[in-house]
Amino acid sequence: MTEQTEGEIRSEVRAWLEANWDSNLGLVEWRLKLADSGWGVPTWPTEWYGKGLSDGMGRMIDEEFERAGAVTVARTGIRNLAAATILAHGSTMHKEKFLLRILTGEDSWCQLFSEPGSGSDLAGATTRADMKGNKWIVNGQKVWTTSAHHAQYGLLLARTDWDVAKHKGLSYFILDIEQDGVDVQPLRQMNGHASFNQVFFTDAVIEPEFLVSELGDGWKVATTTLMNERRGADGLRKYAKATEQPGRAYAEEAEEIAHQLEPYKWYPQRAGRVDLVIQRARETGKLDDPTVRQEIAKLLTLSKTTQWTAMRARAAQEQGGPPGPEGSLGKLSASNVARKAALVHTMLSGADAMLTGDDSPLEGVIAEILVSTPATSIAGGTDEIQKNIISERVLKLPKETRFDTDRPFREVPRNIVE
Amino acid sequence: MNFNFTEEQQEFRLVLRRFLEDKSPTTEVRRLMETDEGCDPEVWRQVCQDLGLTGVHIPEAYGGQGFGFVELGIVLEEMGRALLCAPYFASTVLAATTILNAGTEEQKVTYLPPIAAGDVIATLAFTEDNGRWDNEGVEMTATASGDGTSGDSYTLNGTKSFVLDGATASQIVVLARKPGSTGDVGLSLFMVAADADGLGRRKLKSMDPTRKLARLEFKNVSAALIGEEGGAAVPFARTIDQAAVCLANEMVGGADKLRETAVDYTLLRVQFGRAIGSFQAIKHKAADMLLEVESAKSAAYYAAEALDDDTEDWPAVASLAKACASDTYMQTAIVTTQMHGGIGFTWDNDTHLWFKRAKSSEAFLGDSHHHRELMMQRWQD
Numbered sequence: 001m002t003e004q005t006e007g008e009i010r011s012e013v014r015a016w017l018e019a020n021w022d023s024n025l026g027l028v029e030w031r032l033k034l035a036d037s038g039w040g041v042p043t044w045p046t047e048w049y050g051k052g053l054s055d056g057m058g059r060m061i062d063e064e065f066e067r068a069g070a071v072t073v074a075r076t077g078i079r080n081l082a083a084a085t086i087l088a089h090g091s092t093m094h095k096e097k098f099l100l101r102i103l104t105g106e107d108s109w110c111q112l113f114s115e116p117g118s119g120s121d122l123a124g125a126t127t128r129a130d131m132k133g134n135k136w137i138v139n140g141q142k143v144w145t146t147s148a149h150h151a152q153y154g155l156l157l158a159r160t161d162w163d164v165a166k167h168k169g170l171s172y173f174i175l176d177i178e179q180d181g182v183d184v185q186p187l188r189q190m191n192g193h194a195s196f197n198q199v200f201f202t203d204a205v206i207e208p209e210f211l212v213s214e215l216g217d218g219w220k221v222a223t224t225t226l227m228n229e230r231r232g233a234d235g236l237r238k239y240a241k242a243t244e245q246p247g248r249a250y251a252e253e254a255e256e257i258a259h260q261l262e263p264y265k266w267y268p269q270r271a272g273r274v275d276l277v278i279q280r281a282r283e284t285g286k287l288d289d290p291t292v293r294q295e296i297a298k299l300l301t302l303s304k305t306t307q308w309t310a311m312r313a314r315a316a317q318e319q320g321g322p323p324g325p326e327g328s329l330g331k332l333s334a335s336n337v338a339r340k341a342a343l344v345h346t347m348l349s350g351a352d353a354m355l356t357g358d359d360s361p362l363e364g365v366i367a368e369i370l371v372s373t374p375a376t377s378i379a380g381g382t383d384e385i386q387k388n389i390i391s392e393r394v395l396k397l398p399k400e401t402r403f404d405t406d407r408p409f410r411e412v413p414r415n416i417v418e
Numbered sequence: 419m420n421f422n423f424t425e426e427q428q429e430f431r432l433v434l435r436r437f438l439e440d441k442s443p444t445t446e447v448r449r450l451m452e453t454d455e456g457c458d459p460e461v462w463r464q465v466c467q468d469l470g471l472t473g474v475h476i477p478e479a480y481g482g483q484g485f486g487f488v489e490l491g492i493v494l495e496e497m498g499r500a501l502l503c504a505p506y507f508a509s510t511v512l513a514a515t516t517i518l519n520a521g522t523e524e525q526k527v528t529y530l531p532p533i534a535a536g537d538v539i540a541t542l543a544f545t546e547d548n549g550r551w552d553n554e555g556v557e558m559t560a561t562a563s564g565d566g567t568s569g570d571s572y573t574l575n576g577t578k579s580f581v582l583d584g585a586t587a588s589q590i591v592v593l594a595r596k597p598g599s600t601g602d603v604g605l606s607l608f609m610v611a612a613d614a615d616g617l618g619r620r621k622l623k624s625m626d627p628t629r630k631l632a633r634l635e636f637k638n639v640s641a642a643l644i645g646e647e648g649g650a651a652v653p654f655a656r657t658i659d660q661a662a663v664c665l666a667n668e669m670v671g672g673a674d675k676l677r678e679t680a681v682d683y684t685l686l687r688v689q690f691g692r693a694i695g696s697f698q699a700i701k702h703k704a705a706d707m708l709l710e711v712e713s714a715k716s717a718a719y720y721a722a723e724a725l726d727d728d729t730e731d732w733p734a735v736a737s738l739a740k741a742c743a744s745d746t747y748m749q750t751a752i753v754t755t756q757m758h759g760g761i762g763f764t765w766d767n768d769t770h771l772w773f774k775r776a777k778s779s780e781a782f783l784g785d786s787h788h789h790r791e792l793m794m795q796r797w798q799d
């Protein structure tokens with residue numbers, strides 16, 4: 001923390017941007033400057049490209065970047081989760097090797113957590129890493145892997161000990177994706193898109209120094225990654241906006257965003273597109289229908305209160321402390337919004353709700369809303385898991401009796417994956 | 419919007435919470451709700467004089483504390499939480515706010531200081547037998563006795579119903595209209611002394627015994643004009659929107675308290691050899707309740723702040739907050755009763771005290787459907 005006031009920092013960053021920002025710089029060249037100066041990730045520690053400022057100051061600095069029209073460090077994709085995890089648990093070597101190339105956008109990352117046999121129960125992972133001849137040898141399968149098809153590195157949760165309790169036998173690795181033992185295949189969803197991958201490991205190799213934290217610490221480290229994911233730090237929604245202005249840095253950033261976000265074009269639809277509701281009600285002539293008006297008002301209420309609660313949580317967080325379980329309220333709330341929005345859009349569309357593609361209203365956007373919203377209450381932790389987290393961590397209710405933590409993982413009943 | 423209470427506001431809340439936990443435990447609520455007065459005189463004296471709460475949003479020039487609706491919201495949330503039995507909403511929220519919005523300088527100087535000091539308990543009588551919360555429902559007539567110049571006295575005829583603390587208030591602010599007028603036109607506000615000739619008051623049997631209601635019959639009751647003759651529509655509408663924000667804040671206090679008691683109970687109650695709070699069927703309900711109550715709190719807080727900042731959309735937000743609080747408080751009461759099981763349906767268990775307050779608050783000033791429609795009208799254009 002610094003003694004400087006908000007006003008002082010604001011004028012400092014403003015002056016720095018005026019002196020340094022040039023849209024004709026190459027993207028990487030500009031981001032290297034950002035990393036050098038500390039203004040690219042001001043909330044990071046001073047020894048690692050940052051300035052050690054609070055989240056609140058970070059948002060203020062974001063505003064100044066927006067004002068100046070300056071491109072930021074790379075923020076899309078899983079790389080932010082990787083950076084947050086490496087900052088919290090990585091070795092000095094990890095930080096030296098990976099952080100800068102995350103900021104410049106030269107490296108992409110993916111998160112290798114979920115498996116066909118362990119979704120909500122992530123700690124039940126059965127992908128194994130075995131030490132053979134001073135290397136970790138990985139075998140198994142991951143699923144729902146965002147961006148694996150163009151990632152250089154993966155954050156891997158794998159089982160290294162089968163004779164201890166499930167959470168204790170996991171370790172966390174950084175895996176080089178671009179190797180023979182890793183096979184990335186697309187996974188098609190109910191809305192027709194294939195935004196995620198399945199990743200198969202057949203004797204994939206990890207050098208011992210790419211274990212993150214200690215052997216058996218995998219669950220603890222993964223929790224850091226997940227906490228940041230629930231805060232929405234994957235940036236897939238927030239920073240997906242390219243600047244349509246001339247300039248080399250803008251052009252290269254637009255290309256990066258397009259490349260990174262192409263598989264997620266439907267993401268706005270999965271949130272329910274509340275922004276379209278009034279316009280659609282007008283177009284369909286249903287804005288005067290009292291029943292429809294009630295449902296729209298309920299939706300707007302859910303949507304507004306979700307925003308306001310998030311702002312309250314953020315204001316509270318600004319008074320200090322790491323990301324806590326309040327992040328889980330927002331996710332549950334967003335599910336309610338998405339579900340309600342799908343109902344309202346169906347109501348507004350009538351028979352058109354039976355159509356898809358360009359036969360569906362708004363060039364298929366409506367159909368895409370209707371078949372994408374179920375993702376919101378599943379992805380990144382189902383509503384049911386969110387409710388467990390809220391009731392246990394916030395409300396301090398007891399955990400359900402479990403049958404998987406009191407014995408070696410080897411003896412725990414689990415899904416049989418073919 | 420800063421979305422956060424200041425340290426002073428948080429301290430203020432703590433002081434109130436301690437005071438109300440001490441003075442308004444459910445044993446006291448149960449005692450007072452059976453009385454006609456519905457208020458303990460000594461506690462009311464402390465509310466008014468020691469804490470100055472009756473004047474919290476009344477400017478200092480009129481004997482108040484000069485705070486805004488955010489502070490008034492805090493007071494109401496804490497009173498709602500403790501189910502304080504007192505004529506606070508009637509006097510400070512409804513009557514004082516009406517006078518602030520509609521009164522002349524001279525009237526404010528005359529009427530507000532005694533309300534702020536708690537020496538006078540006032541209320542606002544606007545709803546009639548038709549149960550409407552807007553001015554369209556006003557049928558009571560006000561006839562000027564003189565030639566139509568200022569200083570005339572007026573005569574009121576008609577009926578007011580659902581008047582909060584209407585049987586105990588000593589001053590009644592009344593909304594009435596010029597004979598033959600309709601809609602926004604011809605509406606005026608009047609001050610009537612409770613002991614005026616021709617005024618008959620009957621206490622209604624209210625389902626929520628902590629919220630006393632009365633029906634008032636006016637037969638040639640003489641009244642003093644407040645503000646401008648025929649000019650009451652705008653200040654009245656503003657008052658009702660402000661009162662909706664206040665009620666929303668009161669309601670989220672009660673909802674939050676219910677939610678806590680529900681969770682506490684599920685930790686105590688053991689069935690099948692374990693606390694019922696360990697079952698996911700209960701935990702998921704508890705998580706949903708938390709989300710709903712926190713959402714309604716966000717709306718109520720945001721509305722109070724929007725009102726103080728006089729943002730363009732505050733009336734829309736006021737209706738949103740009231741609709742949200744109505745649904746949430748009732749839903750929380752239903753789920754709390756459910757989580758208590760059989761004992762939750764007994765008179766001895768305290769849940770029904772809040773359940774009934776939730777029910778009366780749900781309807782008071784317009785239910786959620788009414789306010790959602792208002793919200794749509796206000797946001798559309």
